[in-house]
Amino acid sequence: xxxxxxxxxxxxxxxxxxxxxxxxxxxxxxxxxxxxxxxxxxxxxxxxxxxxxxxxxxxxxxxxxxxxxxxxxxxxxxxxxxxxxxxxxxxxxxxxxxxxxxxxxxxxxxxxxxxxxxxxxxxxxxxxxxxxxxxxxxxxxxxxxxxxxxxxxxxxxxxxxxxxxxxxxxxxxxxxxxxxxxxxxxxxxxxxxxxxxxxxxxxxxxxxxxxxxxxxxxxxxxxxxxxxxxxxxxxxxxxxxxxxxx
DNA sequence: AATATATTCAACCGCTGGCAC
DNA sequence: CGTGCCAGCGGTTGAATATAT
Numbered sequence: 001x002x003x004x005x006x007x008x009x010x011x012x013x014x015x016x017x018x019x020x021x022x023x024x025x026x027x028x029x030x031x032x033x034x035x036x037x038x039x040x041x042x043x044x045x046x047x048x049x050x051x052x053x054x055x056x057x058x059x060x061x062x063x064x065x066x067x068x069x070x071x072x073x074x075x076x077x078x079x080x081x082x083x084x085x086x087x088x089x090x091x092x093x094x095x096x097x098x099x100x101x102x103x104x105x106x107x108x109x110x111x112x113x114x115x116x117x118x119x120x121x122x123x124x125x126x127x128x129x130x131x132x133x134x135x136x137x138x139x140x141x142x143x144x145x146x147x148x149x150x151x152x153x154x155x156x157x158x159x160x161x162x163x164x165x166x167x168x169x170x171x172x173x174x175x176x177x178x179x180x181x182x183x184x185x186x187x188x189x190x191x192x193x194x195x196x197x198x199x200x201x202x203x204x205x206x207x208x209x210x211x212x213x214x215x216x217x218x219x220x221x222x223x224x225x226x227x228x229x230x231x232x233x234x235x236x237x238x239x240x241x242x243x244x245x246x
Numbered sequence: 247a248a249t250a251t252a253t254t255c256a257a258c259c260g261c262t263g264g265c266a267c
Numbered sequence: 268c269g270t271g272c273c274a275g276c277g278g279t280t281g282a283a284t285a286t287a288t
Contacts, residue, residue, distance in 0.1 A: 016256070016282085038273065054274075055257065090276060105277075106255050 013047045017056050021046060025053055026061055059102045066098025070107055078104055079112055 013021075028044035034057065037050035046053060059065075070078070074096055081092045089101035089108075096104065 014258075036273085051259090051274085052257075058275090059256075087277065101276075102256075110254055 012049050014052070017060075021048070022056070022061055025057060029057060029061075055102075059100045064098055065100065070099075070111075074099065075107070075112060078108060079116065082108060082112075 017025075024044055024046055028040065028046075032043070034040055034054070037054045040046075040050055041048045041053050044053075048056075077096060078092060081095060085091050087105075089105045093099055093101040093104050
């Protein structure tokens with residue numbers, strides 16, 4: 001498919017916004033809203049592309065944006081949600097009123113990731129984001145695949161730290177990580193992970209996957225479910241996905 | 247005080263999914 | 268069903284600022 005250019009390159013301004021531009025954008029959106037971002041700059045008289053306007057508004061000018069440093073509670077929330085969701089910044093941002101995905105992403109990369117690296121910089125736990133990424137790829141292909149290449153959703157299946165045993169990456173020694181840290185996943189979440197409705201149904205039927213608990217969550221790893229069954233599920237699932245444990 | 251290095255964060259880029267036709 | 272457009276997302280960049288030497 002041929003994609004239209006994001007914006008006309010000719011005559012459109014880039015780089016930092018001036019207070020005047022901000023004011024024009026604010027005034028326009030207050031008056032007319034932002035139905036069509038692409039058309040907005042032209043109608044508002046801004047020499048910016050729609051994308052730039054949208055970003056400026058959502059990340060900086062929106063009236064409901066909370067300014068100032070993140071509170072310890074907010075940081076804790078980000079860490080917890082990132083453990084469950086991976087780099088789904090917009091989803092994380094939805095749980096933090098007044099914070100933008102861009103802001104959360106920046107805080108994660110500048111503060112929280114660093115902090116976690118220190119926290120997990122013990123001999124046993126060194127692997128969590130702490131480790132050198134090149135080493136990680138070379139020495140721990142499976143681990144790296146699950147964290148990075150499978151996409152952010154895969155992170156939801158990865159424990160917050162990794163032991164030297166690949167199998168324990170999946171279930172934890174007692175399977176406790178899964179029962180304690182399951183994300184509040186909806187159907188779309190699981191569909192994304194499994195790739196298709198069919199696959200979801202197939203795997204679900206085979207392994208008891210997809211049955212919902214009374215709380216509306218998918219009851220994959222119920223307390224009643226034997227750990228062996230759980231492990232088998234992941235073995236099959238990962239093999240079907242072409243991912244093999246080392 | 248001057249320079250080098252590290253850190254921060256606003257903004258950009260390219261890709262993807264949803265929707266209309 | 269295929270195509271094109273659009274909004275939104277996440278990764279990345281680079282200028283500004285802070286800190287170290």
